[in-house]
Amino acid sequence: MTDPVIELQNSKAGGLGSVIVGGYVYRGDEVDFLDGMYLFGVWSSTQNPSGIVFMANTNQNGLWDFDEVDFENDFGQYLLGFGQDS
Helix, strand or coil: CCCCCCCCCECHHHCCECCEEEEEECCCCCCHHHCCEEEEEECCCCCCCCCEEEEEECCCCCCCCEEECCCCCCCCCCCCCCCCCC
């Protein structure tokens, strides 16, 4: 078994979301600051379309720190999943 690398509160009592949506490590060339970051998110913090995408630094021991990815426009959608181009 592997210990968790990311922990966050659920949507109750000030938590971040109701469902965690797993993601991928970004290895693209388009967004330099995301290179090597693990992208994941939450479906919604309420029953409204308010999904949030996060990035976590994979080069840490113990629990990984993570920050919200700031989009130019409000994301305003349910986050259903992540895909990966080949």
